[in-house]
Amino acid sequence: MDFTLSPDTEALRRRVKQFIDDIVIPRESEDLWTQPERLDEIRRELQAQAKAAELYLPHLPKALGGLGLNWSDTAVIFEEAGRSLLGPRALNAAAPDDGNMRTLSHWGTPAQHARWLKPLLAGDIRSCFAMTEPAPGAGSDPSALLTVASKVPGGWRINGRKWFITGAEGASLAIVLARTDAGATMFLVDTSNPGFRLGRAMRTMDSFAVGGHSELAFVDCEVGDDDVLGEINRGFHHAQYRLAPARVTHCMRFLGAAVRAVEITQRYVTQRQSFGRVLSDHQAVQTQLADCHIEIRAARLMVAHTAWELDHLEPTAVKHGSSMTKVFVSETVHRVIDRCMQLCGGWGTTEESMLAHLYADVRPFRIYDGPSEVHRASIAKRVLNRSMRP
């Protein structure tokens, strides 16, 4: 085993850290929460700066204009970027565009690449991934999918409802998962299609998702045969292909959020006095801070290991590890930020400390990409069926 970063990766990490500290963090103004429309403008400005700094699309192949990092190095860079909730966006490495670009790149035709992938890579357009449905449709259990695509001459007609569709407002493209005759299929839907209806924005607790989270309706939404992404009836398979790395990239980014929370907290507790001593002299503060460091180290190793698996194993072989990492990291990150908020007292509950934002943005991660409960059940079934050693 070898835990060294290559000098190149370490150098890149430092440049990203500098970029986040100097360029991105100053843009986390408190107005964002109430002016969501500003988020997309800031995204464009930051992406221009990231391009100039040659930090853009770090995780994508050089052929796509990226820096060509493997998963192990991506983990390091995404964590640095994740120190700001604006950071991954700045590098065009945020969900859902990130996963959508990978999906398009892997399954798309040259024509689809030209029409959708290219402007996505450039940051000229945004996209959303339309899978989740209101009850009784597809939630944690994708097989409950209710949206239907029926074959029509020359194409398909899609009908159904979606919700919690991140980034939908302002997106040019929706990748839609719909039921077809013998499974599910992915479709590329131009959001200017009259059958695509953007519904209400859902008021969720997080606030840094560009384009929010929306309800969508597909009403006799017609698309062409050339709008099928990948193979017909292989949509669940393609979605799985997307999800395993997607949940790991979330882990990478949110780990950075936990690191940021600890940085904020260390500054606070070494300055603020209480009961005649600086806060950091109180052992109850030290204890909680130590736990933050210990758990972040463990979480970082879990991420690094799964990143290594993504680099070296077949995607199906990574499922087990990515489930374990997702549970561990999402719960660790929440616990770390919760402790940080406690240590920063009243100030920590305000937006100006950023902790209230970090706290709120991280909480849903224990639910999406598979709630901890669902992952635990599948981890257990896997180890019991295969008598896997712990």
Place this chain on the structure above:
Amino acid sequence: MDFTLSPDTEALRRRVKQFIDDIVIPRESEDLWTQPERLDEIRRELQAQAKAAELYLPHLPKALGGLGLNWSDTAVIFEEAGRSLLGPRALNAAAPDDGNMRTLSHWGTPAQHARWLKPLLAGDIRSCFAMTEPAPGAGSDPSALLTVASKVPGGWRINGRKWFITGAEGASLAIVLARTDAGATMFLVDTSNPGFRLGRAMRTMDSFAVGGHSELAFVDCEVGDDDVLGEINRGFHHAQYRLAPARVTHCMRFLGAAVRAVEITQRYVTQRQSFGRVLSDHQAVQTQLADCHIEIRAARLMVAHTAWELDHLEPTAVKHGSSMTKVFVSETVHRVIDRCMQLCGGWGTTEESMLAHLYADVRPFRIYDGPSEVHRASIAKRVLNRSMRP
């Protein structure tokens, strides 16, 4: 020992429950978060309805227009009211007016009662309690108080800054704690006083505090000798007198928030399907729900016991129990609502489920009225000094 509610209390509890369900909960529209100014209008309307329903001021003596409940019965009624974040306000039983009315009633002169207590009881005006200060002033450690009141002929001149002052926006009265020659003193400050400066609203994670949380400045703020509340230099003592019950009433109300979260969750998990079964058939759901019930029961007993102590013991003798109850209830309530959010999936992270509000409003309670860490240290010192049996 006797754990029975009197028939009168039980009847009142049912009436409050009905009022909360029928009148108050329907007003929890999702607009509140972004239209804080509406909150005060809704408060007035609900208070009028509570008066009509004879549920107003349940916890205050009949002589003050209240229902005259003792602390034990107040605990039951406040928990019911707390099932809506608007509920305590509707009964005029919410912080900070609640504690301010008690403080005025106990230490105020007849003239102070006529000028301030009467309109507060009527709900015609609102008030705030100005104690907490930005660093390096009074936070968890009140003795760091920096705001100063200097004696001037016929009165006092107050200078200093405060922050996290709940309800300040729109308040007519501020009860101010300021350092005086040999201690601290409480002053009644009319917010139309030119020396009273309402600063910026602090953007905190909670959203149901009428009048928000603000910064204040007192700039050569002159008040008369008859604006001293209670005794000169006894301000810390008077504040303690206020705080012990205040933290218990918070427990009562927030316990109701936890109950509400479980009610919401039970409805959700018995209706929503996942993996071919209703959610409530999954044992991982059952386990977490059982823990909610177990812990709420324990928390309710902690509150009931401390309420009983408030009814029967000297205030100083209640300090130990109220500290333990505050730590236990604030942490339990957070854990319960966190589990509920997890069980309600994506929907639970939205405002429409109310869980995101309950979650955010409850989190700061582990910090204010003494962070858990401070309470734990004083609990331990007390038991070690007095060799108290556990």
Place this chain on the structure above:
Amino acid sequence: MDFTLSPDTEALRRRVKQFIDDIVIPRESEDLWTQPERLDEIRRELQAQAKAAELYLPHLPKALGGLGLNWSDTAVIFEEAGRSLLGPRALNAAAPDDGNMRTLSHWGTPAQHARWLKPLLAGDIRSCFAMTEPAPGAGSDPSALLTVASKVPGGWRINGRKWFITGAEGASLAIVLARTDAGATMFLVDTSNPGFRLGRAMRTMDSFAVGGHSELAFVDCEVGDDDVLGEINRGFHHAQYRLAPARVTHCMRFLGAAVRAVEITQRYVTQRQSFGRVLSDHQAVQTQLADCHIEIRAARLMVAHTAWELDHLEPTAVKHGSSMTKVFVSETVHRVIDRCMQLCGGWGTTEESMLAHLYADVRPFRIYDGPSEVHRASIAKRVLNRSMRP
């Protein structure tokens, strides 16, 4: 609600405390672990002293020679007795004799009372309760019962195996649960019956159970018709009648074990120095000690509430509360003693501190009388079926 102890109960509590401190605790020599046969001798000597001190059988009616306490007062006294792992035995108030005496007293005939109940009350004999069976028989799920009693002229013939039968070695009486034609039935088996076979002693982690835990076999064990206890085929019902209070009495006693652990720990941390300060001056010590006090208070209230329910409600109505109390108290007690062991350092892991004994004796309680997992599932089913409010 009323949380006062009557003066009589308080006086009795003090006498029990004195008895435990002066008479019982000095007998907790470290030889017991390796000389289990001494335990029964010590039991007899202590019981004689308890009789002389008029503290014997506190929980049983005066008609049976007891002190006639109701459940609420029993809770207080059992907790005091539980401060020594020998304490409940000294008062003849320990499992399984305690539950067996209640069962005999409630369902037994006058002849059964004369033959078995009388000497049990006197402490002249001991008994065991033979329900649990090795797989695939009755464990957490009693309905899997495999031991069978077949009708023969004038009586019954019992065949089957049991294990984890506490107190079997040296017992004169076994109350046996066996399957009969239309349910299960309880039988009184004299252990001198040739069909009663005492098997090997099971080496479990606890060490203060007089008579240990044994395997039993019933091999064509013939008993008379007058050895049926209670009604034929109503054995599961009678067992339930026994179990609900049994698990609450365990809670009462083990709560005392937690209290004892804290007493030991408070003495230790106020004397032992580390890093230049007495241990109790370290905040990490204070924090854990405070949590012990907080959780013991909550656990004591849970027990008191369920004791009150046992005094005032139908047994079936107590099931829900006794399940919740069992889960809460068994987990609290373990956590408290675990913290105490941590605070007492290496010394806490030795028998001489008694903490190793308290730790080991308390751990199995999270499993027997229903593992936490089974209770949680039934608590959840109950609240979901009846839409019970939390």
Place this chain on the structure above:
Amino acid sequence: MDFTLSPDTEALRRRVKQFIDDIVIPRESEDLWTQPERLDEIRRELQAQAKAAELYLPHLPKALGGLGLNWSDTAVIFEEAGRSLLGPRALNAAAPDDGNMRTLSHWGTPAQHARWLKPLLAGDIRSCFAMTEPAPGAGSDPSALLTVASKVPGGWRINGRKWFITGAEGASLAIVLARTDAGATMFLVDTSNPGFRLGRAMRTMDSFAVGGHSELAFVDCEVGDDDVLGEINRGFHHAQYRLAPARVTHCMRFLGAAVRAVEITQRYVTQRQSFGRVLSDHQAVQTQLADCHIEIRAARLMVAHTAWELDHLEPTAVKHGSSMTKVFVSETVHRVIDRCMQLCGGWGTTEESMLAHLYADVRPFRIYDGPSEVHRASIAKRVLNRSMRP
């Protein structure tokens, strides 16, 4: 980063696993607990078999007769060996001989090597490490050392008391830490020295330590100048040199204990029925099992990382990581085994399941080699002083 095991290491791991399963585990008879004297005989027999199987001393250089593994590979092999509480002993890789051999090898003179190191490597003798003292001496805080060595012509005279000295009974050599004029010094004491007094065996909760844990007294114990190990007055430094890897090797071995507990549990829950289903079909079982796998993975990565640091960094640079790993692994291992015990029901609380042994042997590890509380405080101080990023 690279998470691959070399083919050689993987092959060795399999051979060790086979050896533990086939040769060592069958020797874990339940008699050991009550016949501690048998342990040393079994050790000798197993060591002979390990030599024959070429698995002996895996972690020591080939020059010393070992297999020459680096720390990374040692981690893998020690974990496999740790699956049996007899395993590390079988490979002569158990505390305290393991650390003593390293210390002797590093600081010893050729004469000391000939006299002590050689027979220790061969397993012909055993040793102990005499540092810990009863209060008010050296415990978690080594600087409180009270045992004194005074210079006498040609050597030193040692006086003082020690306790919790593992392996003392039957040891031929004691490495003693004693205060000297300007610090502390390590001495090699032949236990046949008349000034060496073996005191009482301490009855601790663990039971697989060959030679138990004893009190020692040094009464005018004279040793020669050539019995100084390393440099005079550099004893604390030498002890630190020993402790950092020592605590990591404990982590490696105890991680194996957690793995073993899960193996036992997986066999149990896939065979035992409850409520009409095999236990492993209950989601509450699955959830806990999944957590075991997740946390073991994280703990293994923490160990692997620190092992890598031991291979590549200066010892002082490993201190931070080894503290974090010690806290994380000791707490994880305890939690995992506690869950396993819960899942195995009553059977898990018996020695025959081995879980009671694993549980008891692992608990003290949260205390020795630095209690979690002490490590947390020093981790926090380090990160706060150096503004270390999390």
